[in-house]
Amino acid sequence: MESSAPLLFEVMDVLPDGAFFNPSQSGVRQVDVCGHSGFQAGPHCRVIERARVPSNGLAPCSFCAPICLNAAGERVMKSCDPTARDTAWFVMPASMQWYYRQHGGQLPPLPPWNATCRADEQEEVMAWLYPSPGEVVQRTRDFDGRLGAVVLEVGHREAGSAVFWYDNDRFLGQTQAPHQLQVPLAPGPHRLSAVDGSGNAIHVQIHVTPDRPPS
Numbered sequence: 047m048e049s050s051a052p053l054l055f056e057v058m059d060v061l062p063d064g065a066f067f068n069p070s071q072s073g074v075r076q077v078d079v080c081g082h083s084g085f086q087a088g089p090h091c092r093v094i095e096r097a098r099v100p101s102n103g104l105a106p107c108s109f110c111a112p113i114c115l116n117a118a119g120e121r122v123m124k125s126c127d128p129t130a131r132d133t134a135w136f137v138m139p140a141s142m143q144w145y146y147r148q149h150g151g152q153l154p155p156l157p158p159w160n161a162t163c164r165a166d167e168q169e170e171v172m173a174w175l176y177p178s179p180g181e182v183v184q185r186t187r188d189f190d191g192r193l194g195a196v197v198l199e200v201g202h203r204e205a206g207s208a209v210f211w212y213d214n215d216r217f218l219g220q221t222q223a224p225h226q227l228q229v230p231l232a233p234g235p236h237r238l239s240a241v242d243g244s245g246n247a248i249h250v251q252i253h254v255t256p257d258r259p260p261s
């Protein structure tokens with residue numbers, strides 16, 4: 047698994063190496079950190095690096111999560127597949143993953159669940175990036191005086207997933223990552239939905255206002 051250099055290490059590289067930043071001094075200590083998140087390594091972090099950090103603490107990595115895989119590489123629950131192998135995965139919220147990829151980060155997607163041996167709770171696989179729930183969106187005019195479209199945007203945790211877009215029940219279009227869709231939404235309230243190929247759905251209510259006519 048590859049990841050972009052964690053910000054923490056970049057910050058450490060530019061700090062002066064003088065007396066102020068002497069590891070032997072009480073203000074700094076060496077700890078194991080997660081090679082993917084840069085936070086203090088937890089029990090599920092699989093890539094560990096040593097780093098000097100302030101001794102007043104570094105938050106533990108909350109992104110590496112335990113999962114179980116069956117022989118076919120599908121996620122399963124131990125309760126219904128006792129032969130499953132314990133492992134761990136670096137998992138970001140869907141909204142963070144989008145930004146992570148935009149900056150060149152590479153993350154293998156979470157393996158899919160087995161159809162008959164899966165957890166009940168739905169995980170967050172998609173997140174609205176724009177507009178926010180309840181937002182009042184104003185359509186602006188371009189230089190020619192034409193009303194611009196609204197650019198909808200969601201993040202999806204799995205890089206290859208398709209997203210299908212709806213305005214109330216009207217189909218708007220389909221996207222592959224990055225999931226951005228330009229829509230000339232009419233003034234008024236809208237209930238927008240984004241649905242992926244696995245049936246995961248997220249919704250947002252917004253209000254679109256018309257731009258002032260050009261003077």
Ligand SMILES: [Zn+2]
Nearest residue numbers: 080091107110
């Ligand atoms: Zn970690």
